Amino acid sequence: MNGGGKGTAGRIRIIGGSLRNSRLDVPELPGLRPTPERVRETLFNWLAPVIDGARCLDLCAGTGALGIEALSRGAAGVQFVERDTCAAQALRANLARLEADAGQVTVLDAGLFLQGAAQPYDLVFLDPPFALDLWPALARQLEQGGWLAARGWVYVESPRGLAPALPPNWQLHREGQAGEVRFALYRRALPLS
Template structure:
């Protein structure tokens, strides 16, 4: 037991904020099962896609993990980010990193699907990057599209493991997509009826 807890509390790396107010800042990341911070290259591509949409946006970083996407969004001028992370130590690490940046985002230590019901106004941008091979993506997207957390025109960024069937939801129109040998990442626009 002690070895497991020591492993879970150790810093296993860093995420770097690549642009904006906190450009170049490195934030420590704790070791946690399934935690896979978004790489700088992927993050740079994503935020190039979002260049005209990020300023003053209200964002949800579901499955926040290290908070790489949410902190990058805040650095680039997002008005608000709600971080949702189920792992208690990872959520605590998010809070510590927010304190280092002197920012006070909402950080929920909760299941991402349950957290959707806690937000009554829709987000402009939703980041969806769940741990791979855990079957979390489809239930979350189904719940998201039925929730009040999304609106017509919201942007939804999705990252999922290679080999998974392409996503097909009537309400999501593909804008951009890139594939790597390990994963696919894509940006969608929500078209609600």
């Protein structure tokens, strides 16, 4: 969802789990593009066997809709990373209002965050601003920096028709398209020595 005018861009809803039908306030910010409901529904249907108890990283979180949806469906915790202060503030407010205590927000550029001390995540949401073409660099940092569990999952959202260059050991599990968006779920295989 792209911003441009004044005021609040609106609200989106959580579509499943314990927070189902909860609304998230969405600030109006240039380039902010919440993952559409039907894409989230498809993705979390794919993730149903593995989401319960998963440790998640919502990189370039924006509204945090993906991470909050994960918390709603039983994820053990979500680390949200968002560089825009206004988006991060709205995300914190939504988490507080929903009493989603297992979500933690860090205000920092995703690339800088991934230069820190790594801890492996079971599931990473990789949905950077489309205009910045950050997929290859962030994917490389995730893979090489120890941020992914041995058989972790990575969700990648990109413009329709663009399959970003990703590490060769990320195996495509499922993919789809909706409107101008390509969405894909990858499973990490252990790299060959």
